[in-house]
Amino acid sequence: MYKETVYSAFNLLMHYPPPAGAGQHPSPQPPLHSKASQSPHGVPQLSPLYEHFSSPHPTPAPADISQKQVHRPLQTPDLSGFYSLTSGSMGQLPHTVSWFTHPSLMLGSSVPGHPAAIPHPAIVPPSGKQELQPYDRSLKTQAESKAEKEAKKPTIKKPLNAFMLYMKEMRAKVIAECTLKESAAINQILGRRWHALSREEQAKYYELARKERQLHMQLYPGWSARDNYGKKKRRSREKHQESTTDPGSPKKCRARFGLNQQTDWCGPCR
DNA sequence: CCCCCTTTGAAGGAA
DNA sequence: TTCCTTCAAAGGGGG
Numbered sequence: 001m002y003k004e005t006v007y008s009a010f011n012l013l014m015h016y017p018p019p020a021g022a023g024q025h026p027s028p029q030p031p032l033h034s035k036a037s038q039s040p041h042g043v044p045q046l047s048p049l050y051e052h053f054s055s056p057h058p059t060p061a062p063a064d065i066s067q068k069q070v071h072r073p074l075q076t077p078d079l080s081g082f083y084s085l086t087s088g089s090m091g092q093l094p095h096t097v098s099w100f101t102h103p104s105l106m107l108g109s110s111v112p113g114h115p116a117a118i119p120h121p122a123i124v125p126p127s128g129k130q131e132l133q134p135y136d137r138s139l140k141t142q143a144e145s146k147a148e149k150e151a152k153k154p155t156i157k158k159p160l161n162a163f164m165l166y167m168k169e170m171r172a173k174v175i176a177e178c179t180l181k182e183s184a185a186i187n188q189i190l191g192r193r194w195h196a197l198s199r200e201e202q203a204k205y206y207e208l209a210r211k212e213r214q215l216h217m218q219l220y221p222g223w224s225a226r227d228n229y230g231k232k233k234r235r236s237r238e239k240h241q242e243s244t245t246d247p248g249s250p251k252k253c254r255a256r257f258g259l260n261q262q263t264d265w266c267g268p269c270r
Numbered sequence: 271c272c273c274c275c276t277t278t279g280a281a282g283g284a285a
Numbered sequence: 286t287t288c289c290t291t292c293a294a295a296g297g298g299g300g
Binding site: 158159160161162163164166167182183184185186187188189190191192194195206209213224225226229232 | 273
């Protein structure tokens with residue numbers, strides 16, 4: 001059933017491409033959920049994409065989809081459109097960064113008892129593991145059961161941003177080139193390469209990320225990034241404090257030295 | 271077993 | 286409006 005929702009959302013997007021000019025600027029796209037009105041590049045923000053989901057398309061607006069999307073009629077997936085989008089209009093991005101393969105958006109059937117029921121990769125149990133066999137439930141209080149039920153609620157992951165999509169695509173290549181395996185080191189390289197990309201090249205990923213966010217919002221209308229706060233164990237605040245000797249990340253370093261985050265290199269961190 | 275590291279960007283809350 | 290915090294992915298390292 002979820003698949004149909006994905007296909008529907010996908011078809012929706014195919015019918016309602018980004019506004020004219022979208023994707024021509026590599027600047028981050030306007031937040032779909034909110035608030036900021038200016039991109040880090042200083043490029044005027046595009047209008048919210050919700051506008052493109054209004055009539056005349058018969059598909060209900062996001063607010064209408066809430067809680068009722070599973071009842072939407074099945075739509076035939078338009079795979080030709082999908083492939084043309086990912087390998088054509090979106091450049092040479094591999095399918096690994098497509099909506100259908102991106103774990104946070106790749107949906108499986110979650111219909112209970114359905115023979116083909118496959119858990120949704122984006123909706124993962126908090127532990128990421130299968131549940132153990134229940135022990136004596138009679139020993140649990142109602143409050144405990146409630147708390148446990150709450151804790152076991154599946155997690156809907158955040159949609160990937162442009163850089164995350166870029167990382168997903170380029171990681172294997174960097175690993176092959178550098179024979180490195182540590183993700184921290186790989187990510188540093190990817191961060192530098194990201195800044196070395198032209199705006200046109202980055203635009204592909206910003207556009208893809210925008211569509212990811214849009215589809216995510218379609219699929220989970222009431223979802224908030226805040227929902228996942230606290231689900232990860234975080235390191236102590238003390239460790240987050242910057243030391244005077246450690247230059248920190250290039251981002252922080254640029255901020256400290258008053259450099260442009262988008263165009264300036266951070267010498268000490270390079 | 272599970273958190274840390276490391277990156278950028280999005281989002282939300284506080285000031 | 287600005288600043289800060291958290292979380293998305295990834296997988297080796299280390300407690």
